[in-house]
Amino acid sequence: MASTRDIRRRIKSVKNTRQITRAMELVAASKMKRAQQATLAGRPYALLMADMLGALASRVDGTQHPFLEKREIKTRGILLLTTNIGLCGALNANLFKLVGEVKSAAKFVAIGRKGAQYLARTKRDLIAEFVVDDRGSFNEVKVAIEFMTERFLAGEIDTIEVIYPRFKNTLVQTPLLRPVLPLSNVRDFAATLEVEAGVHSDSPTDTREMLFEPSAPEVLDALLPFYVNRFIHQLVLSARASEFSARMVAMKTAKDNASKLLDDLTLEYNKARQAAITQEILEIAAAQYVAA
């Protein structure tokens, strides 16, 4: 049986661990709240944008803009959204599983250090890594997106896809591969978004001739890059909300584990202490008996 001193030492260390995990849980919880609000607030915007794009794309010729054009896919361009630090359960591991399923030729761009490390380790073609702060500010994300769209327009990559953890609720985050460009079928895309958000447009679709001001190509030129930027930004926000949710849950589990361990150790300690006392009394009693 372990000595009482050993047990006391372990109790102390487990207590420390519990304190740290509790602090991390609280930090993650407050960040999670903000991140969740941001991603939920951004959803109507993304939806409306997809709706507009759908209305526009169904009325113009698909060859008018390189973003809409269907082309032969030689090299895929994949943006991987991961966290910068670990301690968030299986979040990153689940994303890496999706990356592993990509067998065709692909070039990767990473946001988040964990993803970059993984891509380097598995010898994937990592062309750039970007750092985005915890809030997922638009300006920082924009740099990464513009880097990718430039490559896309230059023909270096033929698609833009994003692998990210989609935020569903605090307990559930699903890893997802979402194609962003080329937008060959915007209408279907807008429909899937609506289904995911749990809304459907109750207004009948207006199929009448639509006016564009200043002109259809000009609106298209303005709306498409804007759309790509905002849409991927929304995915980053979703990834951030997932990260903090996963971290909070992981830290809560760790804290609960520590508490349970602490209970067991305290019990063991008390038993050992009691045994030592009983032993001592027995010895004294025996000694007195002999003396008498």
Next chain:
Amino acid sequence: MSLTLEIVTPEARVYSDTVDSVVIPTVEGEIGILPGHLPLLTQVAHGELVVAQPGGGQERLAIGGGFAQISGDKVSVLAEHACSEDSIDERAVEEAMKRAQQQIEESQHLDPQQYEQLQKLVNYAGAQLSLKRRSR
């Protein structure tokens, strides 16, 4: 007959209500929208959006860059920024505008993206100020 107006920014859904008519600042000038308008998709400029409410009241909002779609009797505005007249803090906006202008003037080697960003800020601040001052 009435219109449904919806104004959405990345941060929130700013406005969602039934209105009589709405005036939107577009890149080609202001357009007034009444019920029964043709379907239209247009680029929105920085400026002032005027809503005529069913009771006869009027509401003004400062709006910064985006798109507007009219489809059926639904007007949807997708804007980078939007705020109502009451929520504009004149001093804060003035300061923000000054800061942005200063940055533009001071640094000669701004990359075009940053410049565009700052210019947008200045335009939006300008729109907010002109709205606030006119109403006095």
